[in-house]
Amino acid sequence: MTHAAIDACQSKLERLIECYKSIDSLPKEWMDCGKTHVYAGTLYQLYNFSKANNIQVDAVIADEAGQIALASISLVLRNLAPAGRIIIAGDSEQLAPIFNGSYPRLKSSALFGSVLDCVMFSQKGGPVLAYQSQPDEDTPESSQHTVIQLTENFRLNPDLGEFVSTIYARRFKPQKVQSRELALSLNQVQRWRVESQSGLSSGAWSTFGKVRTFLHSLSDVMLRKPQSILQAPRYRKDVPLTGELASPALLDSSHQPISLSLIRLKTWSSKAVQFGYETHVHGEAAIAASLVAAIQFCCPEDDIFVATPHRVQREAVKAALAHIKMPEEGLEEYFEKMYVDEASQLQGKKRGSITVDTVERLQDPDAPIRSTDNDASLARLSAVKKGYLQDQFVKTLVPRAHLQPTRPPLINIGTYVRSQGIDLLVEEWLELAKQSGQKAQVVSLGAGSDTRFWRIETGQYKDDLAAYIEVDFPEVTSKKTMAIRKSKEMNALLGDPSKIQVVGGGIGLQSSKYYLLPGDLRKPPSEGLGPALAGKGSTGGETILSPSLPTLIIFECVLAYMTPEGSSQLLQWFVNYAAEAGGILGCVIYEMFNLHDPFGRVMVTNLRARNVTLPGAEPFNTLESLSKRLTDVGFTAGRALTLKEIRRAYIEESELIRISKLELLDETEELDLLLNHYAISWGLYLSNLTSSATWGEWGLKQKRE
DSSP, rough: OHHHHHHHHHHHHHHHHHHHHOTTOOOOGGGGSSSOOOOOOHHHHHHHHHSOOOOOOEEEESSSSSGHHHHHHHHHHTTTTEEEEEOOOOTSSSSOOOOSSSSGGGGGGEEEEEEEHHHHHHTSOOOOOOOGOOOOOOOOOOOOOEEEEEEEEEEOOHHHHHTTTTSSSSSSSSSOOOOOHHHHHHHGGGGGGOOOTOOOHHHHHHHHHHHHHHHHHHHHHHHHHHOSSSSSOOOOTOOGGGOOOOOOOSOTTOOSSOOOOOOOOOOOOOSSSOOHHHHHHHHHHHHHHHHHHHHHHTTTSOEEEEEESSSHHHHHHHHHHHSOOOOSSOOOHHHHTOOOOOOOSSSSSSOOOEEEEEEHHHHOTTTTHHHHHHHHHHHHHHHHHTTTOOOOSSSHHSSTGGGGGOOHHHHHHHHHHHHHHHHHHHHHHHHHHHTTTOOEEEETTTTTTTHHHHHHHHHHTTTGGEEEEEEEEEHHHHHHHHHHHHOHHHHTTOEEEOOOOOEEETTTOOSSEEEEOOOTTSSTTTTTHHHHHTOOOTTTBSSSSSSOOOOOEEEEHHHHHHHHHHHHHHHHHHHHHHHTTTEEEEEEEEEEEETSSSHHHHOOOOOOOOTTOOOTTTTOOSSSHHEEEEHTTTOSEEEEEEEHHHHSSSSSSHHHHHHHHTTTOHHHHHHHHHHHHHHHEEEEEEESSSHHHHHHHOOOOOOOO
């Protein structure tokens, strides 16, 4: 069960309870007998919870049972009461769990396959299937014995419902309705014209014509009009049916999905040459771009999503869309040109958007942001391999580290300056805490694959660190937790083994000093981050974050992905937290800035091509604006420097001489331009001005003029 499914089940259950209570005729006495406890989570979350809490439940509900192994579900069934019930939901046609090695067929052993397989196929009388009932949609009975096929589907439209009935003998009853308006809209494609043919080849215009014919014919099919272009799908009677779950007689050959269409592309040439892979990719992209342009014309208010299997197809489609435009205009202006008369113009209505991306990214909008952590970890690994940095732990957090290529000198030097600048600020913070007779705590927000905690634990300030806390997306923390637990070297530095805990079913980690917490920093701090930091540590004593200790918060390429309002709210929360206890707070921010000049616009364009936007960086175009952001939320002082300036005057001369010998660098001007668009800013909050004698000088120290 995924985390998204847990939230969906919880909200659905709460809604159903309220609906049930609102119906007067239904009995409610059973609801007043006592409080009903519902424990929702992944298998391993519930297993860990049950180990810490001795519970017995009346019912176990397992979703996605087609992917759960029998051994896995036993982790939660151990808590089922003797008279309890088991409810299993899943897809019998889904791929079962895959095990290493060879194992017997399912019919001879119930220990293999999925839980759903065990229920449906392990009966003495053969499979217990709902499919054996009559396939008539009006048949009220859809079960045999204990297995029920659910036929109402809230995700499918009628076409998809008919399509999947070729797999399941009982036809689904879709709860979405295919509107007739779409067919009427597509019918307008015959009036689609582009004013200018500039920049387009004859082949491209031939593609436009064929796409227009295709969509017009599809409209006729949807309206049940005769046409001779498209062919209805045909079923092959000679294809054996897996598992004999349905017989050919049960297949309804009248199923003709309308909104699902397959376009078969053929290539030919007058020359005896074969077409390369790139030619095929660009041919497919041209078709996709033409379809987008035509559909945009027919349905200007609708959003269009183009899902590609890989990045190469995504970039090809984007390039094809760019070639359709007028030479001097952008894509939006081009779509304005496509209207042929005033009747087709949008009158004060919002135009639909066009999104082109890989399937993975369309399913997970945060994936592009998380991928930037992979870029940073690979850059650091490269800098380590080339000798710029010393970090024995980074290879543990980078998959197949030994196979990763190194980066160009520009990237290696930029990574070195970034790391040196932040490390100097962190080390000075620990030194000042030591001088004041205190231990310090560090909170790294959006930490990703950072290894700073382990570098501190193997350095001179290991005894001056009270706690090191990292927060990031659950998808990031779960992978990092697994990597840490697999590394003997990193585990040994976590401290007392009895205090090391994997929490949240594997998405977090806690020890006596190190805390890896899942969280979304875009949520209000009072809802997510605050309660997490106020929780008890693995020792069960004080809270994870102590407001009385000198606290340093670090943001490395984090705030740029948040809204300015969201980042200000987050910074303000930490200032208020420190102020309430009279504490000392430091802040280090590293991110790109000055994105409105030509070089900055190129950076933004490159990131946008990866579906990454920078709403939090746009308002900050000067170093003064970066430092002012800190003082505006309550920091006593703030300052900012570009990486170019840090490299020039804040790093020891001997270090610059050392790294200059590692690689030959010809692009010095390009390096300066790159470093001038990244900055490190730091701020200090002192609730007690008497502390300024010790802490007031915290910051980067200039080495040269």
